[in-house]
Amino acid sequence: MGGNPASRESMPYCAYHRKKGHLTESCRHYKAFLEELVRDGHLHQFVDGAKPQQQREHIPKPKAPIGTIDVIHSHARANDLRAETRAAVHLREVFQVSESVTPVPKRLRKEMTEEIIFTDRDLEGVQLPHSDALVVTMQIGDFEVKRILIDPGSSAEIMYDSLFKGLGLEHKDLDRKVDPLYGFSGESVMPVGRVIVKVQAGTIYSPTEFWVLNSYSPYNAILGRPWLHKMKAVPSTLHQRLRFPTPEGIMEVRGDQSQGREENEGLAPQKKCAEELTKHYIPDSDQEKYFLLCASLSHELRDGLTALLMEYTDVFAWNPYEAPGVDPAFACHSLNVDPLIRPVVQKGRRISRLHQEAVCEEVDRLVQARAIREILYSTWLSNTVVVKKKNGKWRVCIDFTDLNKACPKDPFPLPKIDQLVDATSGHQRMSFLDAFQGYHQIAMNPVDEEKTAFITPRGIFCYKVMPFGLKNAGATYQRMITKMFSSQMGKKIEVYIDDMVVKSVYAEDHLRDLKVVFNTLRGHHLKLNASKCAFGVGSAKFLGFVVTQRGxxxxxxxxxxxxxxxxxxxxxxxxxxxxxxxxxxxxxxxxxxxxxxxxxxxxxxxxxxxxxxxxxxxxxxxxxxxAAPLLSTPVTEESLYIYLTVSEHAVSAAIVREDYNIQKPVYYTSKTLDGAESRYLPLEKLAFALVCSTKKLPHYFQAHTMVVLTEQPLKAVLRSADFSGRISKWGAQLGAYDINYRPRTSIKGQVLADFIAEFTPAEVGPIWVNHVSSLRQLEGWELYIDGASNSRGSGLGVVLTAPQDPLLVYCDSQLVVNQISGNYAAKDEKMKIYLVEAKRLLEKFKHVQVEHIGRDLNGHADALASLASAVAPELRRIISVGVQSLPSVGGDIINEVCSVDQSISWMSPILAYLKDDTLPADRKEADRIRRVAPWYWVSKEGHLYRRSYTGPYLRCVHPDTVQNLLWEIHEGKDAAQYVKKCDKCQRFAPSIHQPTASLNPIASPWPFSQWGLDIVGPLPRAPGNRQWLIVATDYFTKWVEAEPLVHITDADSKRFVWKNIITRFGIPQVLMSDNGSQFIRERTGGVLQQDTFGRNQETLRKGQREGWVEELPNILWTYRTTPRCSTGETPFSLTYGVEAVILLEIGLPTIRTKYYDPVTNETSLATDLDLAEEKRDSAFIHLAAYQNGLRRIYEKRINPRELAVGDLVLRKVMGARQDLTQGKLGPNWEGPYKITSVAGTGAFRLEGPNDTPVKRPWNICNLKKYYQ
CATH class of the missing domain: 3.30.70 (Alpha-Beta Plaits)
Structure with a gap:
């Protein structure tokens, strides 16, 4: 019912529709229903003039149908697919037969004289407008059958396999003598057979011969011209009626418009092969064995293909016993489980009784196929997972999740799908092969078999062959296939794991190619599944695409x-x-x-x-x-073309190729812009679209010359040195490919029209001074103007043609054109005056149009301007050249309009070229200006800027203002001195890390004459509360003495020196230490000398905190018995003259310990003592060479600084002198201090404010000069 349902509450009620909206008496649908009943003779007792009932008694009453055969379809909205959309995807099949197969029908009844007409009244109840097919419901056999298409374009009646089975018919009822049927586009299909079934239309029964097809269709049957002619029926799709004459009058069958609209929703899924296949049965076979061949093959090719398949029947398998598998030596799957990962035993899951039965059936099948075996114990154990297939059966899988985690990924590369599809299309004949349980034809490594164990109701089983679900199963299969067809892949066969296709460019070569592939399969015992192979097809589905010869x-x-x-x-x-x-x-x-x-x-x-x-x-x-496009496949070494488009949110590209001067698409790419990408400039987005295409489709860019068709200056942007950042990066990436850039011409493929039109840039129109829209069609005056200036004068060139109104002015100076049009403002006072005068003169013309043109199009005016500026005015000219001695606008200020700056700088010719395209008369100078001009840019204010590599533009300044500018920025010529004297700058200056003086290595003349003292700590507290370590090192022998201490005081230092140095090695000549207070007290004794080494603090790892005191003797022993780099000897040998006996010599005896003799040993010791001095002299020479090498390396980094007595210096802030409240923000230097004397090489004594002396001397590396 029409109308708004919400407003029906207060409306009349219709008893026919059982809804509110109108009265029953005014219901048009109810009226049409009553008229139909009257025509069918059901209401004769209520209608006057009706024929008596007894006159119709001889008419047999139709037999009631047994049941109804319907089509299951989804109830999507009927208006979704209309007009062009439905026409594009409408898949109904209309067939015609070359020779008539139905005899001329005999006359069934006497000739009728009634006319069959359709009027507008017959449109009642039909939803208009519509383009629906005429789909009716009739009785075929003993069943009422819906969705029968009335098609006058078909020359045969078609019955589909679903209806054939629904009617209870059997294959023995079929007549197998059939010929191919051909569709309107030339495709052929081979019927299963023919069958004669009665069709009832109204009261008429008509035996009709149907051609049975085993294919998918949205209809149950198609009634074509033979049946319509036999019935003398006239269909009308507009009125959705079928009328035919009967002895009782004209009868009518109405169409179901809703079924006609749902024709697209009843489509069944297509088979793998896009072409129709026929079965070729193998004779004398004990089971149903057949091959699937293309139905449209020629007889010659069909016979040859059949003979070839019969020759290689051993390559196929129809049961697991016929597929023994590939030789394990050729291909075997190993898990390579990580031994560090602990095996996982999954707990058994509860499954339903239905799933248990499915698992048991699968186990029985695999046991019979010898694919699995039962085991008792397993370190790895997985569960089964049961899922339902589309056909209603159960699929049993194994949950190898935990096992896959323990296996590293196999890096063997899988082929790229896009490249395989491109390589497959364009061939006349193809055969698609499928291995018989391909994974199960590869054996598992016996070592890894039990790792694939899984739980079943029958027990625990493991795989003997490679199962589905393993992480690297696909890589193993691809490796085997690649190795097997290594010499044929890319030429005769393409393989993606278990999808194989044998391809032939020419149909006559296909049998030869198939034979080569079959021989390879036979040699490796890889069996094929004949029921899933398709041979000799011209098009088929492959990896999710339909590949054909066309594309x-x-x-x-x-x-x-x-x-x-x-x-x-x-x-x-x-x-x-x-x-x-x-x-x-x-x-x-x-x-x-x-x-x-x-x-x-x-x-x-x-x-x-x-x-x-x-x-x-x-x-x-x-x-x-x-109406998805057909994609073409590139030909080797041909040029491909790229169209680019950008929008606010995405960039896209279309790769096309030219075929007979028609552009055909190859690939569409697109990318959504995210984040900062959406803020790119339009030209950057265009370059980004090209870069994305190279990343997505590198195989096209590497194998072909790519031509980018664009009107934008993309080539100049990507190849210019003027850009940095991502543009330069993209330019480097694109430079690796052979890419050319051309302006876009006409579009040679309608499929690309929408893609191109949406990014075509709008043309910039001319600038109009007066608002006249039709001036472009008028012929008028044409005025070309140009100016020139050089060292000899200035000139103006004017070319005036076509003495008719209006005036068209062409100028190659964009600045002048925009100032006249008002787009640019004339800020210079001198230019303002000339602009006013120019506009005053233009007002004298009725219509004026000013356009900017290129310099190459303004040659005449340019030549005249150059001539006027270069030739002396007194010479005779062929071309009239006027001399303007005074400015044309007059006035006092006008005298300065043509004046130039008193001092011409290097900027002047560049500014003149960028502003007005004016070049110097000197050719060399002009060429130089052209080369350097791209590096400069003029702002709207007329300032000159230079582009830089680092990013910012650099302002160019006239030489006359440079001095003032430098003074203004740096506070005059004494700016450097001012910065040096800045107190804050000096105190917060960074620390100096470069050495300032030569290295002064310490050389000891004899052993134990010079010792170095230092303190290490605080360390983690050890037993006895000891946390400090005092260390002494002899500078000659490198002998080390160390002792842990509780406190580090001067008394402790004195006791250590006495106990560990003096009493053992005698009184040293020099004791050297840092500035620690423990070493500078008078009671410590000894001669203390300033050293350049600072205090050494270390923090040991947490694991070493306990027992470092107990470990100290071991460390000292190790140090004393290890040769030092500086001397080449161990400290022990330089101290005692002989090498110590280490612990290793006790566990692994050496010559001197194994063959020890007291007498011989005494003699050897005496000899070693005699040579001790020689050994020490050699060590001294070695030490001197070592120190010289250190000095050479050290002095390469010296930055000398001179300090003298009386200079003021700053001292580096270190240690306790740092202000902890300021942290890193505190000053790095303190002072100033005054140098009072030189304490040694690179060391000075200082005094602070009020002449207070600093206690200890300081090294120059911790000092810097202070300026005031």
């Missing part, structure tokens, strides 16, 4: 799935839609832009709302996919 088509199943979708109601449904669209991205022009409303809906943090914009995008996507 690559989109998968119709994927398109049909999107066309059947209803508008999404949840985020998950939108994700499903975007995933389905992503699978067809190669065919969708500007896919990112088309799907952008969907992407916005699935963003995180955004509420789901399917609005009008999303609905419109959804419908546009359906319309586009309904």
């Amino acid at each position: 690559i088509e989109a998968n119709p199943d994927q398109i049909s799935a999107i066309l059947k979708l209803r508008p999404p109601k949840t985020v998950r449904e939108v994700q499903k839609l975007t995933g389905m669209a992503a699978a067809l991205n190669r065919f969708i022009s500007r896919s990112a832009e088309k799907c952008r409303p969907f992407f916005d809906l699935i963003k995180k943090g955004k509420n789901f709302h399917w609005g009008d914009q999303s609905d419109q995008a959804f419908e546009r996507l359906k319309e586009y996919l309904a």
